[in-house]
Amino acid sequence: MDKIRQKILIIGGAGFIGTHLIKFLINKKYIVSSLSLNYIPMEKRITKVRYIFLDINKFSQIQKKIKDNYDYVVNLSGYVTHNKFEQDGYKILENNFSSIINLIKFFSNKKIKKFIQIGSSDEYGNNNAPQDESMREKPNSPYALSKVISTYILETFYRTYNLPIVILRPFIVFGPGQKDNRLIPYVIKNCIKNKTFFVSEGKQYRDFCYIEDFVKAIFMIIKSNKLNGEIINISSGKKRTVKSVILQIQKLIKLGKPIYKKDIMRTEENIKLYSNNNKIKNLTKWKPKISFNQGLINTINSYKSEK
Numbered sequence: 018m019d020k021i022r023q024k025i026l027i028i029g030g031a032g033f034i035g036t037h038l039i040k041f042l043i044n045k046k047y048i049v050s051s052l053s054l055n056y057i058p059m060e061k062r063i064t065k066v067r068y069i070f071l072d073i074n075k076f077s078q079i080q081k082k083i084k085d086n087y088d089y090v091v092n093l094s095g096y097v098t099h100n101k102f103e104q105d106g107y108k109i110l111e112n113n114f115s116s117i118i119n120l121i122k123f124f125s126n127k128k129i130k131k132f133i134q135i136g137s138s139d140e141y142g143n144n145n146a147p148q149d150e151s152m153r154e155k156p157n158s159p160y161a162l163s164k165v166i167s168t169y170i171l172e173t174f175y176r177t178y179n180l181p182i183v184i185l186r187p188f189i190v191f192g193p194g195q196k197d198n199r200l201i202p203y204v205i206k207n208c209i210k211n212k213t214f215f216v217s218e219g220k221q222y223r224d225f226c227y228i229e230d231f232v233k234a235i236f237m238i239i240k241s242n243k244l245n246g247e248i249i250n251i252s253s254g255k256k257r258t259v260k261s262v263i264l265q266i267q268k269l270i271k272l273g274k275p276i277y278k279k280d281i282m283r284t285e286e287n288i289k290l291y292s293n294n295n296k297i298k299n300l301t302k303w304k305p306k307i308s309f310n311q312g313l314i315n316t317i318n319s320y321k322s323e324k
Contacts, residue, residue: 024048024085025239028073028120029093030066031057033195034135034228038091039063041232050085073116079123089239090124091133092117095163106159113163121174131181131245133238134171137164138188138224138250138290146222146256146289150186150248150296157285168248181245183238188252188292192228192312193319200259201225201313204266205320208273216275219260224252224291227312230305237301249297253305256291265310269317 025042029035030051042049043065050067062068067085071078073094095113117134124132141148142155156162174180191201207214234251238244260277267273298304307315 022046022048023088024050025089025091026050026052026083026085026087027091027093028052029095030068031055032093033192034190034231035093036063036194037192037228038093038232038235039066041236045236050087052083073119074112076119076122079119083123086127088130089133090120090129090131091135091235091239092120093135095160101159109159110163110166113160114166117167117170121170121180125174125178125180129181131183131239132171133235134167134182134184136168136184136186136248137161138186138252138292140165140168140186141287141290143285143287146287146291148250148290148292150250157287172246175246183244183246184248185235185238186248186250186292187231188224188226188250188290190226190228190231190251191316193316195228195316201262201266201316202320204263204273204275205270205313205317207275208266208270209317209320211272211274213274213276215278216263217259218277218279219258219263220288221259221286222256222289222291223259223262224254224256225262225309225312226251226253226305227307227309227315229312230307233306234297234301234303237297237303241301244300247296247300249300250292250294251297252292252294253309254292254294255309256289257309266313266317269310269313 025047027035027039030039031053039049052069056070069082071082139161140154142157144152144155154165156165168184171182175182195202197203197206263275
């Protein structure tokens with residue numbers, strides 16, 4: 018890295034991925050700012066981080082509160098939900114659309130080195146697995162559609178204004194500190210408490226990437242000067258069924274009583290959503306280093322320590 022410390026803004030820095038990314042970048046001597054909607058109490062803030070609180074759906078707030086010039090921007094914003102259009106889906110679409118427009122409108126006038134958009138594997142919809150970056154998107158939910166729209170807008174600004182964007186599509190990221198509305202923490206916490214809990218039949222194939230590996234992938238993208246305009250999948254490159262994940266967690270904890278039900282899985286859900294990671298490995302030196310089992314052990318131990 019240059020002798021002059023570089024500035025980076027993490028939008029959505031208060032979330033699961035954002036928190037891990039900020040800690041990593043602080044250790045790498047970046048000057049880090051975290052932007053989030055909700056206020057974070059002083060005792061929960063990370064040392065050496067500047068915190069900004071605003072609503073990115075309101076351009077006036079962006080203009081007023083973002084004062085620094087940043088070298089890099091990582092956009093982790095957006096509430097991950099699979100609600101249908103009749104269940105706040107229009108609101109999700111509207112909010113995510115207006116936020117990306119506001120961010121581009123603001124940062125396209127700044128001399129940033131890279132704008133990294135965290136997209137979603139859900140953008141591929143019901144494409145056949147393994148999903149790769151050359152596929153045309155087939156979103157089948159308001160959330161997925163909002164991510165695809167953001168992708169297209171950013172690509173347009175890259176082509177027409179040379180905005181230095183990179184779009185990352187993570188498959189399932191997991192690790193310590195994740196909320197229990199996600200599969201792995203939901204199963205772990207219920208198993209630790211030896212509870213009975215409901216899950217789908219678990220026939221879905223998914224790709225799980227440990228948070229430490231995912232954060233390092235973002236870092237490799239930040240450091241590279243060759244990836245502008247690219248869409249890049251971030252995954253472990255290994256598929257496994259949801260049921261096998263649940264059973265592996267049970268085996269490690271030796272507790273838990275999952276009940277598998279047919280009617281829990283969403284009707285539009287792709288049974289096989291996984292990817293190879295050839296593109297990022299070819300474009301950078303990144304490759305996942307934490308095994309799935311070790312990632313589970315780390316995550317289980319972190320939740321046990323919360324008791």
